[in-house]
Amino acid sequence: MNSDRPMKLMDLLAAFAAGGLLTLMVHFNGELGRYGGALFSSWTAHGTGTIAALIFILILRSRWRAEGNIGLAIPWWAYLGGLSGALTVMVTTSAVNSPLALSGTLALGLGGQVVFSLAADHWGLFGMPKRRPSLRDLCALGLVMAGSAVIILFGLG
Amino acid sequence: MTINVLLAIFAGILVGVSRQLNGRLSLSTSPLVASFWNHIVGFTALTVLGLAIGGLVPEGPRNVPWFDYIGGPIGVVFVAAGSWLLLRIGAANTALLIVGGQMVSGVLLDWFLADSFSPAPSAIGVALILGGMALMHKRA
Structure with a gap:
């Protein structure tokens, strides 16, 4: 942020x-x-x-x-985004077919994603720039999360 | 049940990790090239997995209408957009705005397609999301 x-x-x-x-x-x-x-x-x-x-x-x-120095230095792990993505499909399929169903899986996944993204910004994980959220950013985050939770848990069917 | 709760949370973390890795790769290449590597690496991994456990090409797909295959190309644009956004607005903003857009468009899709649709909670949810987005944009 x-x-x-x-x-x-x-x-x-x-x-x-x-x-x-x-x-x-x-x-x-x-x-x-x-x-x-x-x-x-x-x-x-x-x-x-x-x-x-x-x-x-x-x-x-x-x-x-990319041009310049950054274009030459590519860490090997930067190519593994596709592996993480492919794994997501398998993990999600397993969770959706459990008592959590689609809504539970979506809601928990959303939580995991947002907490991870805050950590990623805070520590600049995987070579990305560090960012600090303002209070206003956190309020916006709360509103979007609350709205998403309402839709997932009460709006889907 | 506990294992499935952990799996669902883990799935969300994996989405973030994937976006972070593709973002780093796009820093040294470009968002579209990073999206290409994302897809070919994922394709290779799933091919190996499919050959190991079987069921890669079942009988059903012969009847699939052609437009159902459009998900792949859409995914290319989506992954590239994620890397592009991550470099511009950071991980948390990217995650939240994409989730917001997914929820609102999902409500619209359900409205048109689904048999069971609850208008009231969906409307409240959409209002909260749009409020959050307005707060993100408008700054003192």
Whole structure:
């Protein structure tokens, strides 16, 4: 959380739109899962995603290495984001099929994600910049968390 | 039950770890290239897992409508957006705003698609989220 610089409206809207993309992604991957199961769904999405990423990179001429010193130094573990993502699918599938169901899994996952992100900002985990939340940031965090909890626990069915 | 509670929390932490790692990679490359590595590494890992435990290509998928395969390309944009945002607004803001957008759009999707939908709690939830976002944007 950056208290040095006001958040630009564009950042706010982009992040909100990314959440909308996530809803669509989960929906379509869920449909795939209905036909072939969670593993098939995630495997296929990663496969089509790999091809789509290559096409996007070619079209947009995205650079494979950033300029300057930072472009040369890539720690090996920075390539493991996909491993963490693939593992998420397996772990989530297991929890959803337990008495927690979808709503419980979502609510607990949300908590885990937010607490981790605060820790990540606080200590600058995995080589990212450190950030300190302001009181106002924490109030905003509380409102979004409360709203999400209400939707997950009482709004879904 | 306890193990499943821990698994659900762990899943949320994994989402954050993934975003942090992709953010670090995009620092040395670009968000789109980091998203490419995310997908090819995940694909390789799931291929190995599928070959080990079986069930990678079941019978059902022959009947899948073509548009259900769009989730992968959408995911590429989503992962790239996450890295881009992380560098600009930090992990907590990124996580919260994405969750907010996911909740509000999820309510809209349910409104149109689901058989059972509770308007009142959903409306209260959406109002709280939008209030939080307004607070994030407006600064003294």
